[in-house]
Structures are given as structure tokens and as C-alpha cells.
Amino acid sequence: MKKLINNPEDVVKEELKGIELAHPDLVKVFYDPDFIVRADAPVQGKVALVSGGGSGHEPMHGGFVGKGMLDGACPGAVFTSPTPDQMLEATKAVDGGAGVLHIVKNYTGDVMNFEMAADLARGEGIEVESVLVDDDVAVENSTWTAGRRGVGLTVLMEKIVGAAAEEGRSLNECADLARKVNAQGRSMGMALTSCTVPHVGKPSFDLPEDEMEIGIGIHGEPGRHRMKLESADKITEMLVGPVVEDLPFKEGDEVLLFVNSMGGTPLIELYIVYRKAVELLKAKGIKVVRHLIGPYITSLEMAGMSITLLKMDEDLKKLWDAPVKTAGMRWGI
Amino acid sequence: MAITRDDVLKWVTTFAQVIEENHEMLTNLDREIGDADHGANMRRGFKAVLEKLPSVEDKDIGTILKTVGMTLLSKVGGAAGPLYSTMFMKAGTSIGAKTEMELNDWAQALEAGTVGIANLGKAQPNDKTMLDALYPALNALGAAMGNGTSTGEALQKSADAAHEGMLATIPLVARKGRASYLGERSAGHQDPGATSTYFLIKSAADTWKDC
Numbered sequence: 001m002k003k004l005i006n007n008p009e010d011v012v013k014e015e016l017k018g019i020e021l022a023h024p025d026l027v028k029v030f031y032d033p034d035f036i037v038r039a040d041a042p043v044q045g046k047v048a049l050v051s052g053g054g055s056g057h058e059p060m061h062g063g064f065v066g067k068g069m070l071d072g073a074c075p076g077a078v079f080t081s082p083t084p085d086q087m088l089e090a091t092k093a094v095d096g097g098a099g100v101l102h103i104v105k106n107y108t109g110d111v112m113n114f115e116m117a118a119d120l121a122r123g124e125g126i127e128v129e130s131v132l133v134d135d136d137v138a139v140e141n142s143t144w145t146a147g148r149r150g151v152g153l154t155v156l157m158e159k160i161v162g163a164a165a166e167e168g169r170s171l172n173e174c175a176d177l178a179r180k181v182n183a184q185g186r187s188m189g190m191a192l193t194s195c196t197v198p199h200v201g202k203p204s205f206d207l208p209e210d211e212m213e214i215g216i217g218i219h220g221e222p223g224r225h226r227m228k229l230e231s232a233d234k235i236t237e238m239l240v241g242p243v244v245e246d247l248p249f250k251e252g253d254e255v256l257l258f259v260n261s262m263g264g265t266p267l268i269e270l271y272i273v274y275r276k277a278v279e280l281l282k283a284k285g286i287k288v289v290r291h292l293i294g295p296y297i298t299s300l301e302m303a304g305m306s307i308t309l310l311k312m313d314e315d316l317k318k319l320w321d322a323p324v325k326t327a328g329m330r331w332g333i
Numbered sequence: 334m335a336i337t338r339d340d341v342l343k344w345v346t347t348f349a350q351v352i353e354e355n356h357e358m359l360t361n362l363d364r365e366i367g368d369a370d371h372g373a374n375m376r377r378g379f380k381a382v383l384e385k386l387p388s389v390e391d392k393d394i395g396t397i398l399k400t401v402g403m404t405l406l407s408k409v410g411g412a413a414g415p416l417y418s419t420m421f422m423k424a425g426t427s428i429g430a431k432t433e434m435e436l437n438d439w440a441q442a443l444e445a446g447t448v449g450i451a452n453l454g455k456a457q458p459n460d461k462t463m464l465d466a467l468y469p470a471l472n473a474l475g476a477a478m479g480n481g482t483s484t485g486e487a488l489q490k491s492a493d494a495a496h497e498g499m500l501a502t503i504p505l506v507a508r509k510g511r512a513s514y515l516g517e518r519s520a521g522h523q524d525p526g527a528t529s530t531y532f533l534i535k536s537a538a539d540t541w542k543d544c
Binding site: 033054076077078079080081082083084085107108109112113116138139140145146149197199200202204205217219220221224 | 360364367368369370373374377406407408409410411412413414415416453454507508509510511513514515516
């Protein structure tokens with residue numbers, strides 16, 4: 001293992017300390033239990049958004065705390081769901097009296113911990129709603145699994161619903177909007193290399209030099225299929241196809257196209273993929289009206305990428321364009 | 334002979350030691366079909382439990398087990414955190430304010446914990462989870478008690494059944510948790526949750542064999 005770390009057990013704490021020192025204008029960081037809230041929390045009268053998950057997906061979620069996006073984020077150990085006490089304290093710290101929306105990626109641990117936290121928060125008189133993100137089309141038979149995973153769409157949901165909350169929409173409206181985003185978005189990812197969890201010290205799976213994994217998640221879980229490496233264009237086709245067919249996205253649809261790096265893949269390659277994806281969508285009569293390209297929901301140093309499509313309408317476009325000021329995403333301010 | 338508060342403390346301590354000795358093995362099992370954190374998470378949780386135990390060592394068994402559960406809830410994370418936490422909290426609630434328990438109390442506590450895990454995880458037998466070690470352990474314990482077997486022997490039969498249940502997860506295709514994303518590729522691997530659960534039952538059999 002070759003990493004810029006000190007002690008594997010201090011990775012998350014030292015990262016939080018760095019975030020605290022770098023962004024005092026954006027966030028406040030709390031320890032034991034660990035959570036991050038926006039600097040001006042709680043914002044009175046505004047619905048607050050809280051998300052969280054294992055660390056190792058940076059900038060998600062801590063990097064998305066700030067005006068126009070999340071109010072609070074709970075970082076777990078690397079690739080491990082955070083715990084209910086973190087979520088409860090974050091929920092209490094951001095509640096401005098208009099209720100708190102938990103954005104939960106659909107993983108067994110995340111779902112159970114957030115469920116327990118929501119119960120505890122309701123017990124303390126806070127109105128809490130939860131929405132699940134489960135956009136990963138690579139999980140084929142969701143009847144016989146823990147269900148589809150929450151992946152790339154999480155980033156788009158946090159931005160769009162964050163803007164809606166900032167605009168003054170109610171808890172129910174924000175929850176409905178989040179469910180709409182989840183219903184209209186789909187993702188799929190692939191890996192060129194594995195990644196190494198610091199406290200494990202060896203790669204999460206072994207992937208020979210000339211092979212790739214199609215349909216990976218974001219925790220170094222192996223994917224559904226392993227195959228010989230193909231060209232960027234072929235790989236893009238392999239992801240865009242299932243994503244388009246699943247919803248399905250149709251001729252005349254306007255979409256946001258999100259090409260995400262899993263951490264190790266550089267922008268130069270993401271643009272090659274983006275170019276092919278736009279071409280494929282154009283051939284199907286699907287118009288890319290917004291885009292996001294870069295490392296936003298990563299899997300440590302894994303090389304690979306994911307493609308997310310979200311069907312847009314005027315409301316979603318307006319919310320996407322609204323100002324956002326966070327460490328990981330910033331425009332219009 | 335009854336199982337005393339001290340025996341319960343010894344059981345938890347023994348289990349914590351077993352986790353400490355086997356955390357790498359558990360993480361490696363999880364690396365094969367999950368996300369490579371089960372051993373590390375359990376180890377972190379039970380280190381915190383060992384620090385917490387002295388503060389409740391003069392309390393009743395229910396309080397001790399519920400304290401273990403609350404500590405795990407805030408220290409383990411992942412899926413194992415809420416599941417093990419529920420196991421200990423439900424078991425603690427079932428036993429209540431006793432400082433000594435009979436084998437029957439333990440059987441009821443184990444059942445309460447198992448039901449709690451099944452409800453929270455929404456899993457069925459043969460989904461390749463902790464339950465595949467727990468249900469056999471529970472059934473074997475009930476059968477042994479029905480036959481009037483001694484406490485030590487009944488607990489050993491329960492541990493043997495958990496062991497068999499753990500091994501029986503190897504050919505199963507996972508239907509819950511992160512291993513389920515692998516589909517057929519999850520077959521051929523032993524479930525890490527069922528493995529740590531076997532250690533839990535075995536630790537009880539080992540520490541309470543003369544009770």
C-alpha cells in the first residue's frame with residue numbers, strides 16, 4: 001500500500017481537521033461524534049438536508065455542505081456507514097424548525113443507521129423525512145438483492161434539492177422533489193483498477209492489467225461482469241446503453257449528463273467519454289442540456305468512471321443553475 | 334447452576350478477544366464478497382465495549398447487555414453496527430433486571446435478539462447472513478433443552494449448530510447486504526456475518542460450559 005497517510009486509524013479525523021482549517025467560511029466541523037454542518041447552521045425557517053455515508057467518496061458528502069446544497073454531512077469510517085449518534089447530532093444541529101430531510105444511499109448499513117437516527121430525532125421532536133437514492137442499473141435483479149445502490153445520482157439530488165430548500169420549499173415538497181429526481185435518474189459505473197482501503201492495506205479486489213469490471217459500486221465492491229479491456233468508446237456504449245434503456249430515456253428528452261471519475265481517472269479521459277456519450281445520446285434524439293464532469297463521488301484511488309443521466313424539466317434546470325457555495329461545487333455566487 | 338452476571342461479563346470479554354484474534358480473517362472474508370470492513374468494524378466496536386464494561390460490572394444482566402448494544406451502535410457503523418446492537422439490546426431487554434439467569438432465560442434472550450435482527454435486516458433463512466448461524470443455534474438449543482441435556486452440553490450443541498450454519502453459507506447466493514450485488518459470484522464464499530455470529534455463540538458455550 002502506497003498512500004499519503006499517517007496512521008490508517010487517523011485518516012478520517014485528519015481529513016476532517018484539514019476541511020475545518022481550509023473552509024471556516026463554509027463549514028463547522030464537530031468531533032466525537034463526527035459531523036460537518038454549514039457555517040451558518042441552523043438556518044431558521046429553512047428545510048435542512050442531511051446526508052452521510054462512508055468516507056472515501058470525497059468530495060461527497062462533506063464537500064457538498066454549504067449554501068445551496070447540504071446543511072449537514074456525517075462521515076463514517078472509510079466505506080463504512082456512519083452511526084446513528086452522528087446522524088442524530090447533525091440533525092439536531094441543522095434543524096431550523098422547518099424539518100430535516102435525510103438523503104440516504106441505498107446500502108444495507110446506511111439505511112438501517114439512518115432509520116434508527118430518524119426515529120431518535122423524531123423522539124426529540126424534530127420533523128424528519130427520509131429519501132432513498134437507488135439509481136445503479138448495474139444491480140440487475142433487485143428482487144433478490146439489497147436493491148439498487150445509490151451512486152452518481154446522489155450528487156445531483158443533493159444539489160437540486162439543496163437549491164429547493166434554499167428557495168424556501170417545505171419539507172414535503174423537498175422530499176417529493178428528491179423522489180422525483182430518484183425516479184428520473186439512472187447510473188452505471190466501471191473500474192479499470194481496484195482501490196485499497198487504508199486499514200485493510202491491500203486492494204479490495206484483484207483486477208489483472210488487461211481486464212475491467214463493469215457495473216461496480218462505489219465501495220470497491222466488484223461489479224457484475226469482468227471482461228477484457230475495451231476502447232473508451234466501447235466502454236461508454238456499454239454504460240450509456242443500459243442507463244438509457246432502463247428508465248427508458250426517450251427521443252425528445254432533455255437530460256443532465258454526469259461523467260464521474262472514480263478517483264483515479266483524469267479529466268482528459270472523462271472528456272473522451274463525455275464526447276462519445278453526447279454522440280450516442282444525440283443519435284437517440286436525447287438532448288444534453290446540462291452536464292457535470294469530474295471526480296464528485298469517488299472510490300478512493302480507483303481508476304474508472306460512472307455515467308449518470310437525469311431527465312430534466314424547467315424546474316430542475318432552474319434548481320440546477322441556482323447558486324451553490326460548497327468546497328466541492330461552487331457557481332453563481 | 335445459573336449463569337451469573339460475572340459469567341455474562343466473561344462471555345462478552347471472551348468474544349471481544351476472539352474478535353481481536355480473528356479480525357483480519359473476518360475482514361478478508363468480507364473482502365471477498367463485501368466491502369472489506371467487517372473485522373475492522375467489529376474490532377473497533379468491541380474495543381469500545383471493553384472500555385465501557387467496568388462502568389456497568391455491578392449492574393444487572395439486562396443493563397450490561399443494553400450498554401454493550403448502545404456502545405456498538407455508536408462505534409461499529411456499517412450494517413453490523415445496528416444488527417449486533419439490536420441483538421444485544423433485545424437480549425438485554427428480554428433478560429431484564431436479573432443478576433443471574435437460567436438456560437431458559439438465555440434461550441429466550443437469544444430468540445429475542447434473533448427476531449430483532451430478522452426484523453431490522455428484513456432477511457430470511459438462507460439469504461447468507463448472520464441469521465444462518467443464529468437460527469440453527471437457537472433450534473439446537475431448544476431441542477437440547479427439551480431433552481434435558483446439561484447447560485454446558487446444550488450450549489455446545491448450540492455452538493456446533495451455529496458452526497454448521499456458518500459453513501452452510503458457503504454455497505449460498507447472497508440475497509441481502511453488499512454481497513448480494515455479486516449475484517452468483519457470492520457463492521463459494523463463507524459469510525463474514527455468519528462467521529462472527531458463530532464466534533459469539535461459541536464464546537458463550539466456551540465461557541459457560543461449567544455453569
